[in-house]
Amino acid sequence: MERKVAGTRVLQVDSAEPDPAAISEAAALLRAGDVVAFPTETVYGLGASALDGQAVRRIYAAKGRPSDNPLIVHVADRAQLADVVASVPPAAERLMDLYWPGPLTLVMPKGPKVAPEVTCGLDTVGVRMPDHPVAQALIRAAGVPIAAPSANRSGRPSPTTAEHVVEDLADRIPLVLDAGETGVGVESTVLDVTVDPPVLLRPGGVTLEELEAAIGHVEVAPAVLGADPGERPRSPGMKYKHYAPRAPLILVDGPVIQMQNKIRDLAMEYLEEGKRVGILCSAESRGVYVAPVILEYGSRADLSGVASDLFAALRAFDRHGVDVILAEGVPETGMGLAIMNRLRRAAGGRVIRV
Numbered sequence: 001m002e003r004k005v006a007g008t009r010v011l012q013v014d015s016a017e018p019d020p021a022a023i024s025e026a027a028a029l030l031r032a033g034d035v036v037a038f039p040t041e042t043v044y045g046l047g048a049s050a051l052d053g054q055a056v057r058r059i060y061a062a063k064g065r066p067s068d069n070p071l072i073v074h075v076a077d078r079a080q081l082a083d084v085v086a087s088v089p090p091a092a093e094r095l096m097d098l099y100w101p102g103p104l105t106l107v108m109p110k111g112p113k114v115a116p117e118v119t120c121g122l123d124t125v126g127v128r129m130p131d132h133p134v135a136q137a138l139i140r141a142a143g144v145p146i147a148a149p150s151a152n153r154s155g156r157p158s159p160t161t162a163e164h165v166v167e168d169l170a171d172r173i174p175l176v177l178d179a180g181e182t183g184v185g186v187e188s189t190v191l192d193v194t195v196d197p198p199v200l201l202r203p204g205g206v207t208l209e210e211l212e213a214a215i216g217h218v219e220v221a222p223a224v225l226g227a228d229p230g231e232r233p234r235s236p237g238m239k240y241k242h243y244a245p246r247a248p249l250i251l252v253d254g255p256v257i258q259m260q261n262k263i264r265d266l267a268m269e270y271l272e273e274g275k276r277v278g279i280l281c282s283a284e285s286r287g288v289y290v291a292p293v294i295l296e297y298g299s300r301a302d303l304s305g306v307a308s309d310l311f312a313a314l315r316a317f318d319r320h321g322v323d324v325i326l327a328e329g330v331p332e333t334g335m336g337l338a339i340m341n342r343l344r345r346a347a348g349g350r351v352i353r354v
């Protein structure tokens with residue numbers, strides 16, 4: 001099935017067995033130096049050939065992405081890795097054995113074929129092998145490694161459905177492959193393995209606990225936990241506003257009861273000011289609040305479920321036209337580290353600890 005939104009075609013494909021005709025059409029666009037949005041197991045990506053600098057520049061233009069924020073390169077198999085990296089550190093070998101294909105991006109020494117636009121001139125490159133039949137089929141058919149950031153306008157929550165992609169990029173890209181909702185819901189974990197111990201640059205689908213069980217101690221970049229990343233962070237993406245719904249979001253973090261009390265007080269104050277208040281909370285807290293818009297991100301007992309619904313919930317507040325969003329934090333273990341990282345960044349510094 002096919003539909004058209006402004007100048008953008010949206011082609012529906014089966015998520016397990018994508019139609020080869022749709023894949024070869026998308027692959028032809030990529031080989032011709034154009035961009036295509038496609039599903040991965042984390043979020044939808046906006047891809048272009050990683051070996052073609054001009055094609056890669058189209059990604060930055062479509063997203064409005066700052067030109068110093070490097071892209072992740074996606075490969076279909078280990079053989080393709082040789083086109084991307086100059087060498088593979090031992091810790092990377094072990095992690096690839098365990099977590100590829102999967103939501104783990106490894107920062108390694110850059111190979112000469114990768115266009116400088118992909119890495120913004122850095123001598124390292126982030127690379128991963130996505131665990132999604134559509135992404136794998138597309139990369140294989142294109143025959144080149146694919147550079148792909150999330151398929152959203154820069155600064156917005158990452159897209160977990162083709163509709164989210166269209167919301168942000170209609171008329172700016174030629175084609176979206178639509179295979180329904182993505183699974184993990186937050187982006188890949190980014191780990192720099194060019195240093196010892198390796199440094200976690202972005203928490204994501206593979207948890208810190210899983211990484212440490214595989215390779216021992218992992219340093220956590222301070223910006224992951226909310227520290228100001230400064231002018232020249234190790235991962236340039238750290239310094240940009242990200243994941244933001246249209247209304248300002250205030251993140252409240254702490255023990256459950258204190259958190260609920262603080263959000264109730266704040267909601268009351270904003271309501272008295274005549275503001276339309278939105279609350280983003282766990283299923284367990286739903287009954288505690290009174291506000292015009294209350295959206296759940298799922299149960300605190302299932303943080304993977306929360307990760308998978310988080311970005312869609314943030315985008316939903318735009319449709320409800322709220323003036324302010326009050327969000328509950330989650331414990332920072334397992335997937336909670338990635339969830340809190342995204343919520344802190346969506347809050348852009350408006351974090352209240354109780």
Ligand code: AMP
Pocket residue numbers: 069070071072107119122124125126148149150187190201202234235236237238
């Ligand atoms: P996105 O593609 O929007 O999911 O963002 C990719 C993230 O990976 C950004 O935060 C980048 O800063 C980070 N990244 C990509 N390549 C590198 C690299 N070579 N070194 C450090 N961080 C990187």
Ligand code: MG
Pocket residue numbers: 149150158
């Ligand atoms: Mg992104």
